[in-house]
Amino acid sequence: MFNIEVEHLTKDYGSGRGVFDVSFSVGKGEVFGFLGPNGAGKSTTIRHLMGFSKPQSGSTRIFGKETFERYNEILGNVGYIPGEIALPAGLTGWEFIRMMQNLQKCKNDKRLDELLTLFDLNPEGETKRMSLGVKRKLAVVTAFMSDPEVLILDEPTSGLDPVMQEVFVEFIKNEKERGKTILLSSHIFSEVDATCDRIAIIKDGKIVSDFVADDLKHATRKRYELDFSDLASCEKFVGEAQKSNILKIVERGENNSKITVETEDKYINGVIEMLSAYPVRGFGHKKETLEDYFMSYYKEDKEFGGALQ
Amino acid sequence: MTNSVIEIENLTKDYGEGRGIFGIDLQIRKGEMLGFAGTNGSGKTTTIRHIMGFLRPTSGSVKVDGKESWTHSSEIVKRIGYVPGEIAFPDLSTGTEFLKSQAEFLNVSNMNYAEYLIEKLQLDPRAPLKRMSKGMKQKTAIVAALMANPDIILLDEPTTGLDPLMRDAFLEIINNEHKNGKTIFMSSHMFGELETTCDRVALISNGKIADVADMNVIRNRTEHEYKIEFNNEADYLKFKQSGYAVVRDQPQYMQLTVSVSNDETSELFKSLKGKNVKFITEAVYNLEKHFKNVLHEEKENSNNVQ
Numbered sequence: 001m002f003n004i005e006v007e008h009l010t011k012d013y014g015s016g017r018g019v020f021d022v023s024f025s026v027g028k029g030e031v032f033g034f035l036g037p038n039g040a041g042k043s044t045t046i047r048h049l050m051g052f053s054k055p056q057s058g059s060t061r062i063f064g065k066e067t068f069e070r071y072n073e074i075l076g077n078v079g080y081i082p083g084e085i086a087l088p089a090g091l092t093g094w095e096f097i098r099m100m101q102n103l104q105k106c107k108n109d110k111r112l113d114e115l116l117t118l119f120d121l122n123p124e125g126e127t128k129r130m131s132l133g134v135k136r137k138l139a140v141v142t143a144f145m146s147d148p149e150v151l152i153l154d155e156p157t158s159g160l161d162p163v164m165q166e167v168f169v170e171f172i173k174n175e176k177e178r179g180k181t182i183l184l185s186s187h188i189f190s191e192v193d194a195t196c197d198r199i200a201i202i203k204d205g206k207i208v209s210d211f212v213a214d215d216l217k218h219a220t221r222k223r224y225e226l227d228f229s230d231l232a233s234c235e236k237f238v239g240e241a242q243k244s245n246i247l248k249i250v251e252r253g254e255n256n257s258k259i260t261v262e263t264e265d266k267y268i269n270g271v272i273e274m275l276s277a278y279p280v281r282g283f284g285h286k287k288e289t290l291e292d293y294f295m296s297y298y299k300e301d302k303e304f305g306g307a308l309q
Numbered sequence: 310m311t312n313s314v315i316e317i318e319n320l321t322k323d324y325g326e327g328r329g330i331f332g333i334d335l336q337i338r339k340g341e342m343l344g345f346a347g348t349n350g351s352g353k354t355t356t357i358r359h360i361m362g363f364l365r366p367t368s369g370s371v372k373v374d375g376k377e378s379w380t381h382s383s384e385i386v387k388r389i390g391y392v393p394g395e396i397a398f399p400d401l402s403t404g405t406e407f408l409k410s411q412a413e414f415l416n417v418s419n420m421n422y423a424e425y426l427i428e429k430l431q432l433d434p435r436a437p438l439k440r441m442s443k444g445m446k447q448k449t450a451i452v453a454a455l456m457a458n459p460d461i462i463l464l465d466e467p468t469t470g471l472d473p474l475m476r477d478a479f480l481e482i483i484n485n486e487h488k489n490g491k492t493i494f495m496s497s498h499m500f501g502e503l504e505t506t507c508d509r510v511a512l513i514s515n516g517k518i519a520d521v522a523d524m525n526v527i528r529n530r531t532e533h534e535y536k537i538e539f540n541n542e543a544d545y546l547k548f549k550q551s552g553y554a555v556v557r558d559q560p561q562y563m564q565l566t567v568s569v570s571n572d573e574t575s576e577l578f579k580s581l582k583g584k585n586v587k588f589i590t591e592a593v594y595n596l597e598k599h600f601k602n603v604l605h606e607e608k609e610n611s612n613n614v615q
Binding site for chain 1: 350
């Protein structure tokens with residue numbers, strides 16, 4: 001059984017906004033990446049999963065239970081980090097933590113202490129005086145402190161510094177090992193890359209791509225930037241490369257001796273042999289990232305001209 | 310330092326218990342884009358708020374165009390295009406209404422530039438402010454900050470919460486402003502975006518400036534580190550003995566990371582020719598690595614003192 005299920009979920013807000021026939025499921029011990037541009041429907045889907053909104057058609061279930069009707073049976077075992085953090089006014093960090101512990105009906109101070117140490121958070125002081133990053137840490141700690149089975153994370157590291165992002169990634173990997181069911185929405189490709197087993201991309205309210213993350217991670221295609229010592233050598237190499245079937249030229253500098261080539265790992269020895277006959281003064285590896293891959297799905301064009309008239 | 314637009318001298322704001330900023334010295338030159346990196350709570354926003362004149366220094370000073378920020382705040386907020394890290398809009402109904410009120414405040418009558426920014430960021434400002442997502446609020450704040458075409462731009466984590474497409478669109482706008490000679494100070498957690506946009510990047514750690522990196526020096530390094538994995542042990546061992554500076558050796562994978570200068574590149578390919586290589590990747594020396602080294606050294610030095 002899947003702990004998180006979204007089935008043909010539709011919520012039409014009009015003018016093409018909303019989510020349309022969205023389906024996916026996440027199993028125990030799995031991290032599911034939920035990606036897409038701002039406004040594509042990620043948070044709408046997540047809000048349905050949290051039982052905040054009622055589906056127009058289709059259903060969202062956690063532990064097999066409809067989330068809108070039975071959220072009070074479910075939420076005690078769901079950790080949620082919202083995309084935008086709005087903390088109640090006039091509380092200190094500690095008061096907020098205690099309030100959330102009451103709502104979660106769980107007071108596990110041992111785990112709380114571990115989390116405070118791990119995320120280097122001091123919850124003393126009023127929440128309104130906390131910086132964005134510190135508020136984010138507070139949201140992370142409160143979401144995990146009752147050790148829930150299902151984790152729904154909407155842009156969890158937005159505003160966290162790179163050191164904390166690394167800590168977070170390690171933490172998620174560990175939670176996955178412990179058999180948690182995790183939905184992760186994020187704009188930070190490196191953390192998606194490091195944690196997710198499967199990835200779906202949502203755009204304009206529809207799932208446009210759904211795939212297993214490993215397919216991408218072990219890409220053996222590579223791009224290298226080459227800088228030749230003189231223009232003539234560069235020309236000559238380009239000539240040779242065009243006849244070769246082990247690499248192709250993807251970019252060529254104007255009026256300089258720089259080119260970018262693409263090849264496969266299995267051809268690297270042939271490429272080395274070719275290059276060893278040329279004077280090369282620069283060699284760099286351009287990482288092919290998830291980001292490059294996703295950007296093609298993200299591209300869109302909308303007209304907003306004249307909105308101020 | 311007469312051509313410094315923003316001069317921060319020995320700036321200290323002590324909040325007690327070691328929190329705050331201490332003895333910050335930073336000069337931002339006219340037309341320069343200075344990046345600002347540092348961990349959560351290290352003092353980035355506190356420093357930026359001093360430049361705007363929102364906070365009064367415990368000691369030291371911040372000057373914008375030679376004028377003390379704290380005493381000239383009402384003037385400075387109109388001169389600087391400022392995008393705060395946390396956006397709190399006034400109680401107005403729509404984005405359009407907010408942008409119009411901002412235009413009035415800044416005496417902007419020609420909205421062409423605002424329209425250009427809206428188009429570029431694909432923002433629909435007609436949406437109610439209360440119902441805007443984080444990304445939309447961020448975009449609205451960016452348009453509000455830049456529409457008067459200010460000479461000085463101050464950005465506190467402007468890309469946090471933006472999706473990658475919007476981040477690119479935003480960075481393109483900022484790059485254009487930079488090309489047009491604007492003086493820009495931007496904090497960010499994304500080293501990649503600081504690297505591609507900034508002339509220099511300052512690192513703040515525990516309220517103190519730990520380093521100011523010149524991006525040209527980092528970009529134009531002549532030493533490169535390559536990780537090379539071989540398909541057989543004989544070739545791995547032979548290459549290991551060919552005299553390259555080995556940074557890391559992982560015999561279990563038949564993998565070597567070597568440091569090679571640009572003029573040795575040709576030599577490298579000659580040494581690899583005929584050997585059975587599985588793959589080559591580069592461990593790029595970038596800002597993130599540079600700052601990690603800086604902080605690591607700092608830690609070691611402080612350990613030595615103790």
